[in-house]
Amino acid sequence: MPPIYEQKIYVEALREVLDPLESPRYIVVRKQRTLWWNRIDYHAVPAILAQNKEMAELFLACWEKHLGKAELVYTRTPEGRQVLLQARAKAMSAQFVSKSEQISVWK
Template identity: 40%
Template sequence: MPQLYVRSSVDLPEALPRLRRLSLYRTLAYMLAELGAAVLLFTNETIFGLLRSLRPGMTWPQLALLLKVAAATGLVVFGRRLWRALRLYLTYRDIGRDLQPIARALLAALGYAGLVRSGAGLEAVVELKHDGSATCYLRGGSTYETGLFLRTLSEVLDPLDNPRYVLERQSRLWQLVSQHDYHAVPEVLGRTRKEAEAYAHFWQRYVGPGRLIYTRTLDGREELLRVRGRTLAAALAPRTEARSRWQ
């Protein structure tokens, strides 16, 4: 286990963005909630449309034809979106389910690196909404610590760009299907291998299995290029939204 230390000074900008809360809408749960609402609305409109189309003396074959047309329309409108949702669900573990442990691992790594206070006093708080979205904020932190925490968390959640280190998030669906997703190690934690490995250690403690990838070698660069567009964040882009407000 890495030993804690406090860095006396850090070469970071003195004025970080005054972020107070990070809101994450691009989760599988949010996408499925949006899709479910759209399907319900379409079904409701279709039923009322069929009722308005009924005429005295309409035969069962005519009614069956109307139902087939409605079903075909629904398949055209939602078939591709349903297939995409199923494919993403089987391929990736929803980031919303791991947001709390990811935030804890990140806060522990920032404390280890001496970038925020370590120990008691700081708490990463995650709130999961009924619509599948999530918000995260830092309780007990200064303006600087809050801004740094949310900025680095956004780096973890955003699509991959060109990070020095990448963490592979490993999981299994129903103990049968292997799932893999990839997240950037924040820039301030990827400057040295020691701090990147410490972050990976906290990740494995709080989140679960993970593999640290160094992208500044030929093999690492090839792997980064291979996985950069194959992440849940890339599939659900645009980027996370950081909102500047107190709760």
């Protein structure tokens, strides 16, 4: 069983990927085209992996290996900030889904 510290880091990173965007340093933009519509999903790169560009690119490589083609966007530039604002505006999940909550349980 992994140490508690490693479990906490993993759970926090997973929460950052799945929760609505707040203010991440990098985001992953995934575009899906179907017969009738185009779908764009935005996910934050976990803060622990977004500390430098190499780690963020490694996250993207793993993402593409398991989940499909995506694009990495650095949000600390004017163009990146525009993409982040667009993502926040289009995120339906932010309006209807409550933010995840972490609960600690003793066993």
